[in-house]
Amino acid sequence: MAVDAGRTGRPTLAVVGATGAVGSVMLQILSQHADIWGEIRLIASSRSVGRKLAVRGEEVEVVALSEEALDGVDVAMFDVPDEVAERWAPVAAAKGAVVVDNSGAFRMDPEVPLVVPEVNPHAARRRPRGIIANPNCTTLSMIVALGALHAEFGLRELVVSSYQAVSGAGRAGVETLRRQLSLVAGTELGTHPGDVRRAVGDDTGPFPEPVALNVVPWAGSLREDGWSSEEMKVRDESRKILGLPALPVAVTCVRVPVVTTHSLTVHARFESEVTVDKAREILATAPGVVLFDDPAAGEFPTPADAVGTDPTWVGRVRRALDDPTALELFVCGDNLRKGSALNTAQIAELVAAELMGRGGV
Numbered sequence: 001m002a003v004d005a006g007r008t009g010r011p012t013l014a015v016v017g018a019t020g021a022v023g024s025v026m027l028q029i030l031s032q033h034a035d036i037w038g039e040i041r042l043i044a045s046s047r048s049v050g051r052k053l054a055v056r057g058e059e060v061e062v063v064a065l066s067e068e069a070l071d072g073v074d075v076a077m078f079d080v081p082d083e084v085a086e087r088w089a090p091v092a093a094a095k096g097a098v099v100v101d102n103s104g105a106f107r108m109d110p111e112v113p114l115v116v117p118e119v120n121p122h123a124a125r126r127r128p129r130g131i132i133a134n135p136n137c138t139t140l141s142m143i144v145a146l147g148a149l150h151a152e153f154g155l156r157e158l159v160v161s162s163y164q165a166v167s168g169a170g171r172a173g174v175e176t177l178r179r180q181l182s183l184v185a186g187t188e189l190g191t192h193p194g195d196v197r198r199a200v201g202d203d204t205g206p207f208p209e210p211v212a213l214n215v216v217p218w219a220g221s222l223r224e225d226g227w228s229s230e231e232m233k234v235r236d237e238s239r240k241i242l243g244l245p246a247l248p249v250a251v252t253c254v255r256v257p258v259v260t261t262h263s264l265t266v267h268a269r270f271e272s273e274v275t276v277d278k279a280r281e282i283l284a285t286a287p288g289v290v291l292f293d294d295p296a297a298g299e300f301p302t303p304a305d306a307v308g309t310d311p312t313w314v315g316r317v318r319r320a321l322d323d324p325t326a327l328e329l330f331v332c333g334d335n336l337r338k339g340s341a342l343n344t345a346q347i348a349e350l351v352a353a354e355l356m357g358r359g360g361v
């Protein structure tokens with residue numbers, strides 16, 4: 001194991017993609033969590049070489065991704081586009097690092113575990129390719145609450161609609177919304193067909209339509225029969241994490257003009273009759289979940305309040321009117337914290353504990 005002079009015997013961590021939307025939140029989390037790491041090496045593309053970023057109160061210079069940059073790394077977090085992870089994660093693993101990958105490159109590989117520490121921490125120990133995958137942000141924003149309900153009631157079906165924040169599309173998504181908002185703020189736009197589109201222009205960034213003053217029923221790329229890649233990820237990844245390969249899942253992913261924090265409506269059907277009281281008891285005590293559910297007092301989660309926090313927020317808990325085996329929920333989760341960086345950090349901490357011989361799971 002590589003060691004850093006001041007932190008002898010501790011694992012060396014590489015953050016690949018340290019300059020991105022996820023990477024930036026990762027550096028905050030690493031600064032807030034218990035300091036278990038030796039060296040923390042910050043890696044990005046050659047565009048960012050020499051930039052200095054703060055982590056653990058120290059300025060660290062960014063280096064370019066290369067074989068050399070991965071020398072002596074024990075745990076490598078990959079917060080980079082799919083194609084970069086696909087090429088470089090196996091290189092890091094071959095050099096002896098345990099990779100925790102945030103991209104979509106390996107999530108459905110049967111030799112790569114897909115891990116949510118509150119739901120399936122044991123899966124992190126079996127990693128034949130030396131790679132552990134982090135689920136996508138939409139799945140992660142709901143799966144901790146669903147995992148807790150599944151453990152008690154036995155999940156049988158999921159029907160989900162997402163209300164996804166623009167930072168799910170990285171820095172470019174945030175820049176696009178902010179630019180569009182500046183063009184429509186203080187106007188009377190939003191009253192005639194196409195007026196918002198004309199105001200924001202043809203460059204809609206990573207989105208197919210204007211996102212300011214709008215709701216866009218699309219996230220990701222086109223898959224078979226009109227489904228989007230994001231919808232397929234929610235279905236496939238929920239099944240894999242929960243160990244329910246045949247779970248019926250229907251998903252519609254929608255982009256909304258929120259900077260950060262994904263919301264979802266969830267219709268979850270279980271093995272037998274459920275009660276709201278029992279569901280509330282489970283959610284109120286589940287690690288990583290906050291039950292915030294008192295509509296009479298105007299209390300339910302919203303992205304504006306959940307952003308920047310760690311838990312999965314759950315409100316509007318109801319039993320389905322026409323099915324006593326089903327629950328309706330509204331869930332909010334910060335897509336850059338639990339939805340990506342936090343979950344990756346938690347997995348990396350499990351691995352570090354294992355490497356240090358303390359047994360993490």
Ligand SMILES: NC(=O)c1ccc[n+]([C@@H]2O[C@H](COP(=O)([O-])OP(=O)(O)OC[C@H]3O[C@@H](n4cnc5c(N)ncnc54)[C@H](OP(=O)(O)O)[C@@H]3O)[C@@H](O)[C@H]2O)c1
Nearest residue numbers: 017019020021022044045048079080103137168170171340
């Ligand atoms: N945003 C979310 O909510 C979210 C949630 C879960 C998972 N993810 C996944 O996490 C990954 C990163 O997403 P993001 O939103 O943080 O994207 P982003 O803001 O666009 O950042 C991309 C990062 O990757 C680096 N990078 C790009 N090309 C590279 C190359 N050829 N070599 C080395 N580094 C390279 C960039 O470095 P430079 O600054 O030098 O270009 C930057 O640090 C993606 O796979 C994404 O799907 C994102």
